[in-house]
Every structure is written in C-alpha cells, then in structure tokens.
Amino acid sequence: MIYQGLIALFLLLATTEIAAQPSEKSIVEGLEKRTKGMARTINSQRKQIKALINRKETRCDTGIAGQHHMKAKWPYTQEIKFKKTFLEVPAVTYGLITLDAGVIKNIRIHVYTQNLTTKGLRFVLHSWADTTLFAATIRWMACAPSA
Known part of the structure; x- marks a missing residue:
C-alpha cells in the first residue's frame, strides 16, 4: 500500500512538472516580446546619443566696461570684442559695480548696449543734467551657443 502510494505521488509530481514546463511556442513568444522591448530601449538610447552629439555648448564671456578718473568725460563709449565668435547673438546682462x-x-546714470552681434557689442554710459560723475563701471556677461 505504501509502495502504491509512492508510485502515485511520483506520477503526480512528474505530470505536474511536465505541465509546469513552458512549451516551445510560449518560450519563442516570450523571447520575441523581450526582443521588441530591447529594440525600443535601443532606439530610445540612439535618439539620446544623437541629441548629445548634436547639442551646442553654451559659452559665456565676461568683462568690465567703464571709466574711473577725475576728468572723466560723459557719455563714455566702450567697444567690446568677444574672445570667440558666438553661433547666435548672445544674451547680455550687466550691472553697475x-x-x-x-x-x-x-x-x-544711464547704461545701455548698441550694435550687439555674435562678435561683440558697444556699451554706452552717460549722465545728464547737472550730475557730476567721476566714475562708472559695469560688469557684463554674454552667453550663447558657441562654435
């Protein structure tokens, strides 16, 4: 009786194990599904790599413009030439220092820019009316994609 029970248990385990093993068709379908998922991931990564290769690096130039001496003449104009030509006309910020x-x-005092290009610009600093101005200087920064 124990012997017959062990045989029955063995047959039950053997058929359960065979039934639990996936068929060849389901293995192929699973692999195809994984392959499609990997292909989507690879395409996404290719797009990211292309975007990184084609991106333009942003570069900034900085400097100081103005004058400081007892006999300063106003308005004061100063030409600025950028260290390296930008690909686009840069955004320029400046502040009185x-x-x-x-x-x-x-x-x-009034400060403004003129002739802003990819190669440089001009700053104009001036006072008006009865203002006695000995010095005015600004610090500037120009940023844009560079070559």
Missing part, C-alpha cells in the same frame, strides 16, 4: 559722483547734485 562702481559709481563715484559728486554729492552736491543729483546722481544720474
């Missing part, structure tokens, strides 16, 4: 003026009169 030095201001030396007489205290008896109102202090007035």
